[in-house]
Amino acid sequence: MSFTRKLTCPLLAGGAVLCLLCQTANAEVTVLEKNTFSNALLAPLSLQVGGSIRPEFIWNNGNEPGYYKNGHDGGTRFRFTADYALSDRTSIVGYYEWGVDIAHVLGWDSHYDHEGDRDYQRQLYAGIKDYVYGTLTFGHQYGVYYDTIGVKSDVWDNDGHASANWIGIDGDYDGGERPKNTVKYTNTFGDLTLYADYLLPQDETDAGENLRYRRNHGGGIGFDYQLQKDLVFSAAWNQTRATIKGPDNDKRTYNQQYSGTALTWQPGNWYMVGTATYYNNYVPSKKQQSTRRYFAGDGYGLESFVGYTFPIDKPFLESIQPYVAADTLRLKGDENYHANHVYLGMYTTIGHGFSFWLERTLASSSDNEQDTTWLSIYYDF
Secondary structure (H helix, E strand, O other), X not given: OOOEEEEEOHHHOOOOOOOOOOOOOEEEEEEEOOOOOOOOOXXXXXXEEEEEEOEEEEEEOOOOOHHHHHOEEOOOEEEEEEEXXXXXXXXXXXEXXXXXXXXXXXXXXXXXXXXXXXXXXXXXEEEEEEOOOEEEEEEEOOOHHHHHOHHHHOOOOOOOOOOOOOOOOOOOOOOOOOOOOEEEEEEEEOOEEEEEEEEOOEEEEEXXXXXXXXXXXXXXXXXXXXXXXXEEEEEEXXXXXXXXXXXXXXXXXXXXXXXXXXXXXXXXXXXXXXXEEEEEOOOEOOOOOOOOOOEOXXXXXXXXXXXXXXXXXXXXXXXXXXXXXXXXXXXXXXXXXXXXXXXXXXXXXXXXXEEEEEEEEEEEEOOOOOOEEEEEEEEEO
């Protein structure tokens, strides 16, 4: 059995985006290399494992759950990857990502949300990858919007308040981040990477207010286009047809739409990105919800980030990246809802798999959201 480390980065998944700033890079451990076995049936198989353990602290200027400041799990996950080569250019691939709330598993009462899950499936998919014809996968996986737009600004700690990732019903269901039961195709043609997915029907999930959400079907299409070596333009369009059911079996079907663009610039040690997303019947209403009026009609979200990485290359201090980010979410019509955030932070890589974020969120919203300070520690392996 062979143990080797491999760095992978979600921003490189389509081959179109440079990853000089790769805070989301994963250090994978290869536990089984191809041709390890003399058996011809097993020789094409390779296996990798990895993970990220993430203790986190949040200090809120207003009321907050006790586990925020006591310390809690900020998103620990474990990854398992398999690749079985059918030929020099074609492989069968599989991936499983398991999320674990370590404090919940260990029963540390004041360090977790007692209504949250102990563990949960983040991703589970399989498919076929061909260097000429592209990659086709099926299962629980990142969708077109996240691959093209969401991942570009998913680069600071307390992010995702204006992109489609998790501001809808649930990113696992409405397609905003990791939709379940999805077929996805990706291929790269020179400077252009194309993405397409189809969301199959999905079982109901809780939508609050004694309501249930059911995805009937959906789909999306998007692309990354490398304008220059360090400049990428991205766009995506998604539509989901879903039904909201009430306790008396009353129901209404909605056409949910969201579309976005992103411009990512990485000159030298800089990382700069701006995204814009339009929503229609996607964000749940901030007023009294019912089957007849569950979603806010129209709205938009903007996100931006500017950061510069200073390489230090010293023992126990590899690099420091100060950054500033901002976002805004606005729901139009009679919703009259807005939320604006400015983020001031620093991301520091220590080495040996350790890094940490220290970040201040300054909030201004129509529902009087409080300012917060975040400290997150990562151990990636």
